[in-house]
Amino acid sequence: MRLLKLDDGEFSLIERIGKIPPFAILSHTWGAEAEEVTFKDLTKGTGKNKPGYAKLRFCARQADQDGLKYFWIDTCCIDKSSSAELSEAINSMFRWYYEATLCYVYLADVPNPNDPTSTVESAFPDSRWFTRGWTLQELLAPSSVQFFSREGELLGNKKSREQQLHQITGIAIEALQRIPLAQFDTAERLSWAARRETTVEEDTAYCLLGIFDIQMPLIYGEGQKKALNRLQRKIRKSLTPALVVSTNASWIVPFERNPRFTGRESQLAQVKEKLFAKDHTAKIAITGLGGMGKTQLVLELLYRTKEKHKNCSMIWIPATNMESLHQGYLNVARQLGIAGWEEEKVDVKKLVQEHLSKDDAGQWLLVFDNADDIDMWITKPGSEQGFGRLADYLPKSKQGCIIFTTRDRKTAVKLAQPNIIEVPEMNTEAATQLLDKCLASPDLVRNQQDVTTLLAELTYLPLAIVQATAYIKQNGIAIADYLSLLEEKEEEVIDLLSEEFEDDGRYHNMKNPVATTWLISFEHVRRRDSLASEYLSFLACLDPKDIPQSLLPPGPSRKKEIDALGTLNAYSFISRRPGDHALDLHRLVHLATRNWLRKEGLLAQSAEKAIVRLEEVFPDDDHKSRGVWRTYLSHVYYALESHLVNKDGEKILALRWRYGNCLYKDGRWKEAEESFTQIIETKKRKLGADHPDTLTGMNKLALAYRRQGRWDAAEELQVQVIKMREKTLGADHLDTLSSINNLASTFWNQGRWDAAEELQVQVMKMRKKTLGADHPDTLSSINNLALTFGDQGRWDAAEELLVQVVERWKKTLGADHPDTLASMNNLAFAWKYQGRWDAAEELLVQVVERWKKTLGADHPDTLASMINLAFTWKYQGRYAEAVQLMEKCVQLKRRILGNGHPDLLSFCAALDEWQTEHADSNASV
Numbered sequence: 001m002r003l004l005k006l007d008d009g010e011f012s013l014i015e016r017i018g019k020i021p022p023f024a025i026l027s028h029t030w031g032a033e034a035e036e037v038t039f040k041d042l043t044k045g046t047g048k049n050k051p052g053y054a055k056l057r058f059c060a061r062q063a064d065q066d067g068l069k070y071f072w073i074d075t076c077c078i079d080k081s082s083s084a085e086l087s088e089a090i091n092s093m094f095r096w097y098y099e100a101t102l103c104y105v106y107l108a109d110v111p112n113p114n115d116p117t118s119t120v121e122s123a124f125p126d127s128r129w130f131t132r133g134w135t136l137q138e139l140l141a142p143s144s145v146q147f148f149s150r151e152g153e154l155l156g157n158k159k160s161r162e163q164q165l166h167q168i169t170g171i172a173i174e175a176l177q178r179i180p181l182a183q184f185d186t187a188e189r190l191s192w193a194a195r196r197e198t199t200v201e202e203d204t205a206y207c208l209l210g211i212f213d214i215q216m217p218l219i220y221g222e223g224q225k226k227a228l229n230r231l232q233r234k235i236r237k238s239l240t241p242a243l244v245v246s247t248n249a250s251w252i253v254p255f256e257r258n259p260r261f262t263g264r265e266s267q268l269a270q271v272k273e274k275l276f277a278k279d280h281t282a283k284i285a286i287t288g289l290g291g292m293g294k295t296q297l298v299l300e301l302l303y304r305t306k307e308k309h310k311n312c313s314m315i316w317i318p319a320t321n322m323e324s325l326h327q328g329y330l331n332v333a334r335q336l337g338i339a340g341w342e343e344e345k346v347d348v349k350k351l352v353q354e355h356l357s358k359d360d361a362g363q364w365l366l367v368f369d370n371a372d373d374i375d376m377w378i379t380k381p382g383s384e385q386g387f388g389r390l391a392d393y394l395p396k397s398k399q400g401c402i403i404f405t406t407r408d409r410k411t412a413v414k415l416a417q418p419n420i421i422e423v424p425e426m427n428t429e430a431a432t433q434l435l436d437k438c439l440a441s442p443d444l445v446r447n448q449q450d451v452t453t454l455l456a457e458l459t460y461l462p463l464a465i466v467q468a469t470a471y472i473k474q475n476g477i478a479i480a481d482y483l484s485l486l487e488e489k490e491e492e493v494i495d496l497l498s499e500e501f502e503d504d505g506r507y508h509n510m511k512n513p514v515a516t517t518w519l520i521s522f523e524h525v526r527r528r529d530s531l532a533s534e535y536l537s538f539l540a541c542l543d544p545k546d547i548p549q550s551l552l553p554p555g556p557s558r559k560k561e562i563d564a565l566g567t568l569n570a571y572s573f574i575s576r577r578p579g580d581h582a583l584d585l586h587r588l589v590h591l592a593t594r595n596w597l598r599k600e601g602l603l604a605q606s607a608e609k610a611i612v613r614l615e616e617v618f619p620d621d622d623h624k625s626r627g628v629w630r631t632y633l634s635h636v637y638y639a640l641e642s643h644l645v646n647k648d649g650e651k652i653l654a655l656r657w658r659y660g661n662c663l664y665k666d667g668r669w670k671e672a673e674e675s676f677t678q679i680i681e682t683k684k685r686k687l688g689a690d691h692p693d694t695l696t697g698m699n700k701l702a703l704a705y706r707r708q709g710r711w712d713a714a715e716e717l718q719v720q721v722i723k724m725r726e727k728t729l730g731a732d733h734l735d736t737l738s739s740i741n742n743l744a745s746t747f748w749n750q751g752r753w754d755a756a757e758e759l760q761v762q763v764m765k766m767r768k769k770t771l772g773a774d775h776p777d778t779l780s781s782i783n784n785l786a787l788t789f790g791d792q793g794r795w796d797a798a799e800e801l802l803v804q805v806v807e808r809w810k811k812t813l814g815a816d817h818p819d820t821l822a823s824m825n826n827l828a829f830a831w832k833y834q835g836r837w838d839a840a841e842e843l844l845v846q847v848v849e850r851w852k853k854t855l856g857a858d859h860p861d862t863l864a865s866m867i868n869l870a871f872t873w874k875y876q877g878r879y880a881e882a883v884q885l886m887e888k889c890v891q892l893k894r895r896i897l898g899n900g901h902p903d904l905l906s907f908c909a910a911l912d913e914w915q916t917e918h919a920d921s922n923a924s925v
Contacts, residue, residue, distance in 0.1 A: 024070070107147060113155060139176075258300065267297055540597060550581065618658055734771075734777070
């Protein structure tokens with residue numbers, strides 16, 4: 001092969017025998033012989049005045065712009081005086097165009113598109129280039145084809161004009177997309193050239209050599225008829241017989257075409273692209289979650305492929321288990337008429353393999369559906385039905401393609417790597433179309449909100465959609481009625497999703513319902529990876545979303561853990577969240593797994609194991625562990641709500657106690673109250689009302705009441721606890737003092753400041769005596785006393801105490817500890833009422849930012865400091881900023897505390913007053 005190169009304004013020919021560098025290639029229509037620049041012209045330095053020289057300049061300029069040093073033009077890169085070289089070039093030309101980096105199509109009869117009077121769009125389809133025989137391969141072979149006007153202006157490319165090129169030429173879009181031409185039968189490929197012409201009559205045949213991937217010697221002078229006859233003989237000899245001669249192609253497929261098939265065009269295109277490799281048996285695996293529509297996708301593929309390749313045999317073998325597979329092989333052997341298939345001890349799989357591996361078997365596409373059990377394929381079975389590994393029985397033929405459908409990505413990789421195509425979750429548009437097709441009733445889908453909600457509830461799973469629509473139609477109910485059934489208890493939802501339904505596109509001996517479709521997969525997992533099965537059972541007892549991997553019980557080794565999660569991911573049961581170490585368990589798989597465990601009598605045991613594991617890893621309410629327990633809270637809640645576990649067990653009580661404390665620290669006081677109430681009921685029943693553990697729970701419940709503004713209920717409970725603790729522990733016991741301190745805080749909330757002060761002074765003195773002045777409990781007492789001083793108007797005394805507390809907190813706990821920040825907030829509060837607004841603002845800005853960082857923007861403690869800051873701005877006369885911040889705080893407070901909380905009512909009143917004042921001040925201006 002020779003390439004052209006432009007050096008210092010002169011073209012030179014470069015002989016390339018070894019590795020060919022990146023190059024551009026020109027496609028054009030020849031002018032008169034005397035107008036084109038020839039090989040002889042270039043070697044002698046002539047031809048610069050010929051009209052064809054402009055093509056060389058154009059090609060050189062365009063290649064240079066595209067970063068290519070070399071280019072090829074047929075007029076001058078072939079020495080046509082050598083018949084041997086000409087023959088080699090014509091037999092190699094398709095490959096050269098295929099290997100070119102870019103192909104420039106120079107359309108000499110299409111004007112400049114930038115000319116206002118240009119008729120480029122009408123001239124383009126009428127170009128002579130579309131009528132020439134040689135330009136057919138020049139359109140199909142290259143990966144990138146760019147079209148240019150006679151002035152060298154870009155007109156688009158093969159991709160951008162794909163639909164138009166299909167209409168002009170009649171060539172299938174798939175062929176324009178470079179799908180192997182072997183996938184198109186002889187008649188179709190010949191039809192692409194039917195209306196094309198060549199200057200030399202024999203070239204009518206020779207220009208098709210690359211289209212059929214054959215080679216033959218050129219005999220100019222033999223005439224068009226003889227050349228075409230030789231071409232046909234070569235085709236019959238070298239290409240798939242099924243593509244040339246009409247054969248008795250077999251159709252061994254158990255299902256009719258699915259009229260409800262929807263979407264999946266992207267996956268179908270991916271499979272088509274990989275069908276029928278030229279030099280080996282193509283193997284493709286379609287993988288995805290059970291019920292995602294893998295079988296229906298392949299079924300649609302077969303019907304579409306049959307329309308295009310009428311002489312291709314379509315063969316379908318169910319591979320659910322060895323029995324179904326053996327029966328499938330027997331059926332195939334019978335329908336193909338393979339001799340000896342009826343013999344008792346014959347290895348029918350071997351017969352089918354040998355038959356399909358023969359050249360005269362024609363083109364075939366073999367499907368193994370539900371190939372989920374990898375052991376069937378790579379393990380040698382017993383002698384009763386086979387004599388070797390199933391994988392060893394796969395036929396081999398350049399004319400064939402094997403497609404596996406499997407729920408297990410690991411099986412897909414072992415059987416068909418690298419041709420793995422995953423079937424993802426349906427998008428909303430496709431799922432809606434499927435629902436419409438299944439219901440076939442405009443009235444049922446008129447409420448778009450119900451449709452959207454139903455699809456989300458069914459996780460856009462095709463099988464679930466088909467099942468739901470079958471139930472809706474059978475029972476004559478609306479979508480809203482079905483949604484209400486999905487809101488029932490778990491057992492009733494399982495019953496709903498276990499409803500059998502008729503589906504002609506699924507096997508009659510297999511379970512159709514969503515709730516049971518994964519049972520066989522669960523058994524596969526349990527048999528081949530015990531840790532994966534253990535993990536699946538554990539995950540089924542947690543909330544299915546955002547599960548930290550740190551919750552999983554440790555496996556025998558890190559590798560075993562990775563393998564187990566890999567197995568669950570391979571079956572699409574779980575998905576990994578990008579960027580963190582968290583998992584999601586598919587919601588319907590979660591439900592089906594619980595159903596499976598219940599049927600196996602293992603659900604209660606799994607729930608107990610989950611409680612034990614959570615109790616091991618769930619931290620206490622230390623603020624340093626906040627990030628951990630926040631990610632665990634939803635899963636602990638799910639486990640605690642299970643009615644299958646012993647509510648009185650020590651593990652569950654310990655877990656519920658820490659759970660309630662963490663909720664309390666996070667400002668979720670109503671939820672904390674529920675947890676503490678359950679603990680108290682259990683402790684009273686097991687230990688008695690006056691047991692220290694019971695009193696501890698009552699004390700914490702009273703705190704939850706107080707934070708919710710239920711001060712009378714808090715006071716009543718705190719008085720009970722104090723009396724019992726004084727009786728059982730003594731008046732000076734630290735637990736008793738803690739209860740008295742809490743009662744004082746309740747008095748403070750009620751505005752009973754003198755009573756609060758009396759108790760707080762008592763507690764502070766006792767704590768100083770027993771614990772020391774710097775103990776956190778002592779400092780907490782001093783902080784509370786300072787707040788009381790403030791409400792009594794004794795701001796200087798309050799400030800003095802708060803300054804001490806803040807400094808000691810910083811020293812002992814650090815500047816970002818919640819107790820330190822709370823005291824800093826209180827100090828700013830004191831400064832505000834002393835009129836030291838700038839100092840108060842500076843401190844509050846620090847506190848708010850630190851609260852947001854440690855607790856979040858919507859935590860009650862953060863909001864308290866934000867409200868304090870809003871009051872400070874108001875006192876500074878910054879009404880607009882104060883109102884805006886208070887509006888935000890009130891909105892968040894209402895969401896967190898509810899409309900009846902006393903604090904919210906107080907802040908709403910303040911906001912109304914501020915808004916009125918702000919409006920009046922604006923009006924006066």
